[in-house]
Amino acid sequence: MGLRVALTGNHAVAYAVKLADPDVIAAYPITPQTSIVEKLAELIDKGELRARMIRVESEHSALAACFGAAVAGARTFTATSSQGLLYMHEFVHWVSRARIPVVMAIVSRTINTPWNIWPDHSDFVDQRDAGWVMSYAMDSQEAFDLTLQAFKVSEDPSVYLPVMVGLEGFIIGHTAMPVEIPDENIVKEWLGERRQPYVIDGSEPLGLGGLTFPEDTEDMFYHIQEAMNNAKNVIKKVDEEYGKLFGRKYGGLVSCYNCIDAKYIAISMGAWSGDLVEAVDKLREEGYPVGALRIRYYRPFPAEDIWEIVRNAKGIVVFDRAISFGAWGQIYTDLVAGFSLYTNKLPQMANIVAGIAGVNVISEDFYGILKSFIDKSESGTLERNYFAWIKVRR
């Protein structure tokens, strides 16, 4: 099997990119993403990575350069965070609507002002309508695996969409853990050559993105929705293949912990899912029938998969580490909308927004929130579903 080394989440992403053997990397520095591209620059400098690196003058140009290179037949990668992601947002849409495979890592950091470099999910979920396949890691190993798999999913002919891989800055990005790096040759064979729907390299005159009337444009966008649906199966297939080849299978778009017999299920995404699992363990010890479900892919949104798991649950607590100001957490919003397609009667639900702007939420916090929800539900005092923004202070 592969090599086990201690890697931060950011370096894990960089080594996954190295194994994917990209042709062109373009990036612009921003905390907390920077150590990904620093590592890639070092690998190129040492001759361990043959990619060309374009040190662009902005994030807008970073994704623009990746787009140009990808259109011309190159496997490409970029990474950014927070303000950088917002600055390139125009191009985030452009790339997916052109159906061009590109992989990008998002090392999450809250959105400013005020200046704040700590993580929440607000930068990542802000991209949810942009037509990218969006995955989110829980630890460095998963950041590595998702990054490598992103190239495979992105370049699948039934998908042909860009893929972004999210991981929280500092908590994952800058914290080392043992990461297994698979064998280069097996990866190479599994990933294969670059695939994309068209190539513009001057070998024949070809136009991309010219003025298009509404009916044709709508048709193109409709195909993106279809590709998103296809992506669900591709993600599961890639997860299976990867599990067989490299020994790590996560379960597809979601990952479950003690869900099978659970009467109550907590839903989350990202690093704090680890703390949530600790809380679930403690509650189980105390006899609470609770499980944890983790969203690994935010787009395509796995509403159907989640519904299959939670349909018999009495109560669901959804933890969001981002807020749509004036509404609720984005995962909760998507879940309720998704569930409404499968049932006329929603389970008891609560939406907890917490950990905003990098506020630290620990397993004791999850424990208290879940215990309170379950106690109320069991005693019949939970009158209706509720939303709460819980500001943890210690």
Add this chain to the structure above:
Amino acid sequence: MSKIETRKLPLPHDARDKLLPGDAACPGCPIPIALKVVSAVFGEKAILVIPACCTSVILGTYPGQAIKTSVIHVPFASAAAVASGVSQALRTRGIKDVHVIAWAGDGGTADIGVASVSGAAERNEDIIYIMYDNEAYMNTGIQRSSSTPRGAWTTTTPTGKIENKKDMARILIAHGVPYVATASVGYPHDLYGKLQRARSMSGFRFIHIHAPCPPGWRFDPQYTVRVAKLAVETGLWVLYEYYDGKLTVSGPSRPYMDPAKRKPIEEYLKIQGRFRVITDELINEIKKYVNENWYWITKMSR
């Protein structure tokens, strides 16, 4: 350096094989004139990267395209960055005979795109950047850009622009790129020669084409070339090339190094409706600007 004489080259007759009839340009539009010369030089072995500009519309609607060359339409601020990516990908893939050309207007170059132009120039990306300068946002309906000349009416400067035109060619010379040239649709042979020279070189090459716009500048569509030539003959627009650390005034502009040979600036201004609101005071300011520009060019060409 290449010994291409810019004045005497004949234009090939097959330019229309690449730039096809039936584009969506306004009558008298300078863009097809310039694109014809570009396609005469590069044929199908070019990839045009085009941000939001008149050309986005002129090239026609999906699934058709009025040019038999590869085209990538891109967001407003990104032509130089996308072209950088395309160029790097082609180099990685070992493709050497295809030229990557960013083709952008003055807004996409001097305003919203200036950071990406500067970035690509500083990195000396292997691309040819062509700025066709119709001196305002024409596609959106004649709004002022930083490349609009002083005194010109636009829909956002109803009493005329107060500031001088931003000089992109000079800005690119300051970047130390291998090749910078100014050109005009009034002198297609000169442009042809400059494109040939750019084609023979590598690294970041910048060509700034003066492109009079009949509806935007308020003149009769039959006078596009006349207006373009008057800009040169009055000395307001100067054709030159800069490479190997040396600036050379091009043939059509050479006579006007002598101020006495220049036509009165009023001849250029009065043919265009956009300068109808101009005052005598402003005309004097423009004359001063012309003199200062020539002073710099003359100094640079020594």
